[in-house]
Amino acid sequence: MNPGERRPTIKDVAAAAGISPTTVSQALNGKGVVRKETVELVQRVAKEIGYQPSALARGLRSSSIRLLGLVIRPLDSLDTFLPPGVDFFMRLTGAASVAALEHGYSLMLIADPSRPDTPLSALATDAYIVFEPIENDPVLDLLVRGQIPFITLGEDPARPGQFPAFNASGAWQTDDILSHFEELGARRVAMVSGTDLNAWNHESRTAYLSWCEARGQQPLLVSRSETEGEDVGESILAELMDSSAFEQPDAIYCMTGRHASGVVEAARIRGIRVPDELLVAGGSGTTQNETSSPSITAFDMQPEIHGQLAVEAVVALLEGRLTTRRLSAPRPKLVVRDSTRRTR
Amino acid sequence: MNPGERRPTIKDVAAAAGISPTTVSQALNGKGVVRKETVELVQRVAKEIGYQPSALARGLRSSSIRLLGLVIRPLDSLDTFLPPGVDFFMRLTGAASVAALEHGYSLMLIADPSRPDTPLSALATDAYIVFEPIENDPVLDLLVRGQIPFITLGEDPARPGQFPAFNASGAWQTDDILSHFEELGARRVAMVSGTDLNAWNHESRTAYLSWCEARGQQPLLVSRSETEGEDVGESILAELMDSSAFEQPDAIYCMTGRHASGVVEAARIRGIRVPDELLVAGGSGTTQNETSSPSITAFDMQPEIHGQLAVEAVVALLEGRLTTRRLSAPRPKLVVRDSTRRTR
DNA sequence: GTACTTACCCAAATCGATTTGTGCAAATCG
């Protein structure tokens, strides 16, 4: 059971059973033609000496250990993987892990694999899922070079149509929230976007600008880094409300849920009543938005569904079943809450 | 660049450079004695033909691809990896992933690796972290058999001291919450525990029972499965409040944060005032508990710290630096909120 | 009795890297 602390190999089994490694392999995998008694003998001996096949050796031949990598680009630009109050990424990761398991893969979360100190395992994957790549993303370059298949959630804004990708939902969301604001009688809508150069931000801004243009309205677009949290609320209000250069907004769409929370809180402190004087909504909703008071209208981005779809797509890609590069993600649902619900 | 769609190997580089694979390997890794010009030649050629060493082949020799596995047992007993409103596991996973990356490993989340359909990669890990193993956990048996090193967070209740483990914090928490209730004048405290057979539940119940005994109080202990959410609140109250067989509690400690939320909501519906008539606190706090109204007293389990410590311990184990089997986790902090704050 | 199956088992090649030990030429030493 314990010959020098070394893990028993197929050779050890063969020696113990008095037969060749070939037959052991075939017996254990039911491949060749092996006598029933031999199979039983091998199984018994294998169990006795505690044999476990090496996944690496096996993987070397089959060139697959059924491992998927997930890169969440916004997390790389943050300085932490754990932005407080943001559960989107975790839910995505969890859902993707489960979906992967259901397809016989496991999934690991990787920080930028193009970094030089990236662990060996990051390159032993069968395929990658890249969430919201940035413009000309070096991660995609690495994967192309290493001939590792991948799909993206949201396209590389500089390389549309080049790789299999799910559409971002920024345009949809922007359209929906602007209509919602309009229905409530908002006349002047501001947008607060993030600073990452990804498809979601890009799409949303474009949709907003063309909406403004269609209405002959002057755009009121400010940016705050995704790394910053609720505490930029006041700074956003200051920029939007305190200038005499333009008409003040009566509705604000913050793409980041935490920014929305910050704005609502800052408004409360300033004595601006939400929703009566100012409508506020978030793009990517957080748990906070649901339970804060007032609760904040935001989109349910359905990270679980995205995680699952992404895994299914990448598995299809691996199995040669993926026929299109344009994959479609479900349209996020606007969840109306107190911050855009007229009290009378 | 593209000889038949096959990934270039070290042999291809050698052939292209007109030298032997040995020298290529040594040149790229700076190992043997290789002329400077040869090194440069090799590097140039390797880049030209897009050579990326195979992590699997390398791993086969070094028997490590620097990959860690994380098994969260409570998730296996749930029927989903994504219990709504529970962010503890996700935060733990995220923190562990980051910590792993900092040590040059990557980390994957695995469902029970003792299942027969477990992906190959689950057995290609260098080591495992097992969170809250159950009694005589088969996962631990598998790891022992496969000679895969591991640590646990919370001991296997049936095998204390046998494997390197962080202590569970159930006893600490129970002590703290009971003292807190006592200070507030509670005279009759009930406990609602989960049903998983892990150290945390075990410890907490034991601590509660001995506290009751020390005070000559009859224990008031009920259980609800961790899989059930807020909706069991009423059923818990029914069991605790509607019996004439014992004195009704004036404080309830729900080990699961969602159960605490459910109890508070059910109390509101019944017209029982929290905290004035009934104190409620949660063991493992969720985001909901922070933002609900009334907000709910609960422990901050500090999953980030646990995730990080676990990774550091397992890395130490791999490097032979782990000298003890009794690892200590930080004591969770009780966060007092509305549900146990006397209004007068 | 020779030819042909059938049933079983195995030696060797293979996957793609690293490592060990050897060989050879030029440089240095005594």
Place this chain on the structure above:
DNA sequence: CGATTTGCACAAATCGATTTGGGTAAGTAC
């Protein structure tokens, strides 16, 4: 000038499995 060292490169072994292509003996056919 012969002996030894040094610098450089490489053939072969190795990691632990799977797969290919035999090979042998017993059984069957005619």
